Amino acid sequence: MEKSWYIPYKMKITKVINEAVNVKTFRLEFVNPEDKAAFSFKAGQFGEYSIFSEGESTFCIASSPTRKDYIECTFRTAGRVTNALARCEEGDILGFRGPYGNVFPMNNWAGKNIVFVAGGIGLPPLRCVIWNVLDLGDTFGHITIVYGAKSIEELVYKDELKEWSKNPKVTLAVTVDPGGENPEWKGHIGFVPDVIRKIAPKSENTIALICGPPIMIKLSLTVLNELGFSDNNIYSTLENRMKCGIGQCGHCMVGKKYVCKDGPVFTNEEIKALPLEY
Amino acid sequence: MLNKQIHYSNQQLQSWVDGLIYKGKTVIGPVKKNGVTCFSEIKNFNELILNERTVYSAKEVVLPKYDILFKFAKEKDKVFISKNENSLNNVIVIGLRPCDNEGFDYLRLFFKSDPDILQKLNTFISVTIACEKKFDGCFCEELGIDKNYSNKTDVLIKTSENGYDIYFNDRGNEILSPQASDVKPAEIKKPVPNVSIDNKVAYLKKLSEQYNSEKWKIVSMGCLGCGSCAFVCPTCTCFDVQDEGNTQNGQRLICWDACGMGLFTKHASGHNPRPSQVERRRHRIMHKFVYTQDTEGKISCVGCGRCIAACPAHLNIYNQALQILQ
Structure with missing residues (x-):
């Protein structure tokens, strides 16, 4: 069976940090060792984090690629998915797909x-x-x-x-x-x-x-x-609303650019050339 | 290439379609569902509605209103995921219009790096009916599309005296499996390339110079943000990803979405990069006529007029583009 783009990695929450009011950081580790072995990312990239039955939400990968045993994300509770995420505890399984987007050069x-x-x-x-x-x-x-x-x-x-x-x-x-x-x-x-x-x-x-x-x-x-x-x-x-992360769903478009594919990293020179749709 | 042709009577056409169904093919065509014409599987020829332009385009054959990406089941601290398999093997889509084929052609460009969708787009057999007349609001010819011809199909049906002239390529030959004695080399008048279309496309690109025009406010005034235009459009691809289910099991769905809707771009913080219908209508028109010229090498409106017919406020995307450019 070919792996569909939308099938997420299964990640176990191994650490929860309460950062600030309504802001949490999760440390996530791959459930399957082969997923971990195949995974790599670079600074600037993001992913789709999901809680099964609630949906997906887009955050950057907040940990450094130099720390290879895990990824971390930090999020503020705002909608259906982030509120459900905030109720998760250590040991819970989340979905993650990524990394997506370009990188800081x-x-x-x-x-x-x-x-x-x-x-x-x-x-x-x-x-x-x-x-x-x-x-x-x-x-x-x-x-x-x-x-x-x-x-x-x-x-x-x-x-x-x-x-x-x-x-x-x-x-x-x-x-x-x-x-x-x-x-x-x-x-x-x-x-x-x-x-x-x-x-x-x-x-x-x-x-x-x-x-x-x-x-x-x-x-x-x-x-x-x-x-x-x-x-x-x-x-x-840039962080526009996103659903797919792979330049298809159309949500993150700024003019003809897709934040998820052409970005999210832009120089200020590039941003100035974009329409004000971010 | 449509290289052969055959003549069928009404009765022969019906027998052919019913024969395909009898042989176990999945035949999809224009039918009336809840009073609305759309593409759906048929069980016999008489269900087909071949004298109308469907309300919904044929894109839903490949991109259904909603589709299951995968199913999940949770058990203690484990999650099981199973991918949903669906293909268009053995599927024949009958009753496409030339504009539907142009739409699929655009989808092939847009989804060029998505093997799943590309495979679907290239698997089903397409049977197109040439349009004898314009339907209400159609403007495909304005965009250089011949309503009476399509070379992006496996079979092309044109009405003629006492029935139909049917043109087909090698793939079409397989499903028609005609008697060899009835088959002639195709004698079909291919449309003369319309040289003026290049000028038209270049003219439409000038919309980008009008990005800050005050006229966008006028053209967006009637827009209700209902998304109907996107749902009926053969080239609108935008979608949402949603979960259905409970804590034990459920499914992740991909479902149609529309850039005209206010929530489409709204951030969780409340900030909305396209805060009103002005920006949303502008994005739609720019996307169809300007942006995809750069991203996919062609405009992504095929002039089918479905959005115009579906719009509760009777907005006409093409006239609006021209109005901005005037």
Whole structure:
């Protein structure tokens, strides 16, 4: 029997992390060893995660391809599938198909510094790249991470943020919106674009990656451009509604481009050429 | 290539179709179901409705309204998955129109890397009826399609004096299995290539220059977002993936969807990249006449007019495209 594109891998949940209000991370391991052996992916790709009888939902693979024993996904509960996923426990079996989509061209970034800009639930797609970069040691230059959320509670990967802050290769700036802090908060207070301007990463020999809510992206791009980042050195990952992941169902189309097939990774130069349908 | 021809009387045509069914072939053709003409399996010739354009195009032979991708069963901490097998082996689709064949031709391009669908598209035997007259709202000839001829079929039926002239290729020969003495080399007038179609296609591509035109608001004003146009269209491929079942067992389905519907693009966050009918109608018209020129090398409207007949608001996709370009 030929394997249909829609037949998912069976994955066992081996770890559940409560990241923030309504946000969870699942660690998933392949049930069948031969599936695990055949599977590989690259930073930037995504998949269709499913719960049998509820349906499929699209998230990026939030773990790094350098960690081969598992994949992780981080999601916020919003609809039928994510609410059902949130009720799952360790040991439950999920479906996963993927990896789909294009990748961050990391091979071209050797020796370059990388700036990551993320807001809210926009960190998971970049977290995959962050760990990939860090796991590859000296391949890349200095890493700057600017991450913001509405409040301290809404920051995801809190333990990993601590770990990154201690890494000498990393400059980490975590910020919360005014009013989202508490008396013990030692990070920045303010919006992501303002924090980028304040810490002003050098644009020379540097790539920027950005993911987050549309308004944050829009204002941050202005700041990055002011700092000298050209649009073809700024990468983002788009997340339109998707059903198939393989360029057929039509849901994710932006003009004639399919986010699932032509993306989800685009340079800002490419995004500017797209109609505003994302 | 339609290289042979034969003449059948009404009675002979009926006997041939009934004979195919008798021999165990699955014959699909235009029938009336709940008052609506669509393609469905027949058990005898008299069920066929051959003098109408079907409301639903023939695409549902290959892309049904819903199809089971696989079934699943859950047991303790195990999940069992079984793929649903279906093929169009031994299937004859009769009563296609030239526009349906053009639609299948587009689907072959669109699904070029999907072996399952491609196999279905290339397996069934197609029997086409040439259109003697235009149906309400048809504009296939505007798009360079000959309503009276198709070379993308295994068998072509044209009405003639006292019956039908039937043209067929080698595959068609197998199912017709005519008496050798009755067969003649095909004498069929192939349409003269319509040179003006290239200009038409290039003209329609200029819609991309009008992407920000205010006229989109006017053409989308009547659109109810009901999706009828997509459901009856021979080239609309958009679909949804849905699960049915309970915690023990169920199935994952693939089912028709429509870009005109508000939920089609809506994110879980509530953000909608195409927030109103203006953007949705524009996407539909651009997709048919512009985008697939780049992605598949041809426009994906075949001018069958089904969407115009089905639209509760009487929107005419072709006239609207021309209206934008004026």
